[in-house]
Amino acid sequence: MRPALIVAGIVSLLVAGCAGHSFDCVIGEARSDCAPGTPGGEKRVQQEQEARTFSAIDDARCRSLAKDSQSYYECRSKMEETRKSF
Secondary structure, eight states: OHHHHHHHHHHHHHHHHHTTSOHHHHHTOOOTTOOTTSHHHHHHHHHHHHHHHHHHHHHHHHHHHOSSHHHHHHHHHHHHHHHHHO
8 A cells, every 4th residue: 555655646746747847846946947836936935035024124123223324234244144154
């Protein structure tokens, strides 16, 4: 019974891949060429939304802390480096 489930899973991935979507998109890898509705496309949209949210948070925080444009730029740079380190 178990081999049948494995084969069914592989076949379903192959069929989905043949439906015009990249295999990477079907298995959930977020790429810029993933079609909407694929796991990869949904993940890419989620990542873009998270990036916009973090950018808005960083902007508001740095605007409240910065006294001039140079300190704002330094704050945003520091925030970006902090996010990359995670």
